[in-house]
Amino acid sequence: MKDTWTQEDIIAALKKVADDTVAQAERLRELDAAIGDGDLGITVTLGFEALKEALAELANADVGTILMRSGMAFNRKAASTFGALFATMMMRAARVGKGKEKVGLAEVREMFAVAVEGVKERGKADVGDKTLLDALMPAAEAVAAAAEEGAALPEALARAADAAEAGAKATVEMKSRAGRSSWFADRTAGIQDPGATAVAIMLRSVAEYARSSG
Numbered sequence: 001m002k003d004t005w006t007q008e009d010i011i012a013a014l015k016k017v018a019d020d021t022v023a024q025a026e027r028l029r030e031l032d033a034a035i036g037d038g039d040l041g042i043t044v045t046l047g048f049e050a051l052k053e054a055l056a057e058l059a060n061a062d063v064g065t066i067l068m069r070s071g072m073a074f075n076r077k078a079a080s081t082f083g084a085l086f087a088t089m090m091m092r093a094a095r096v097g098k099g100k101e102k103v104g105l106a107e108v109r110e111m112f113a114v115a116v117e118g119v120k121e122r123g124k125a126d127v128g129d130k131t132l133l134d135a136l137m138p139a140a141e142a143v144a145a146a147a148e149e150g151a152a153l154p155e156a157l158a159r160a161a162d163a164a165e166a167g168a169k170a171t172v173e174m175k176s177r178a179g180r181s182s183w184f185a186d187r188t189a190g191i192q193d194p195g196a197t198a199v200a201i202m203l204r205s206v207a208e209y210a211r212s213s214g
């Protein structure tokens, strides 16, 4: 298992995230249809297809460029709330990876932290509002805690995935306080937030890549 990721690792991990999330598109569509407009299934399908196309041309790019271009490609093809927030996360993380050929846990920790800040600003939401932040924030905290303990990168990413899944599950009890679904907040209780679910799926995929690579 590797403690640093090269450009090749970033590209391979993003491809795995794309495939694993698209494989769950129907589940995401159902959750989004229950509390929103039901477009998340098609959003992840189109968006990740575009992301994979973008990756094909980024083999020699630095980490920052890979994250920025693939995030932008997703939202260009699948413009939506989720697309905008995904692109925001990727573009913020891209700043940390700018000009770098490889990244380790210190950079990954910083990427999570700036992604959280970006989503808070762009989504005008905070933890507890039943958004993807409820999965992303605990994941970022888990990565930071793992880094403080001197954990290896795969272990930190495994903890991030666990925290994101727990965070997504916790949204079942919440009522929407941000975005369109907040207009009928009471109807949202009892349903796991689709955006938080998507983030949990994506981070599990990243953790699996980390465990299996190298």
Ligand SMILES: [Mg+2]
Pocket (backbone or CB within 6 Å): 032, 036, 037, 038, 039, 040
């Ligand atoms: Mg939707």
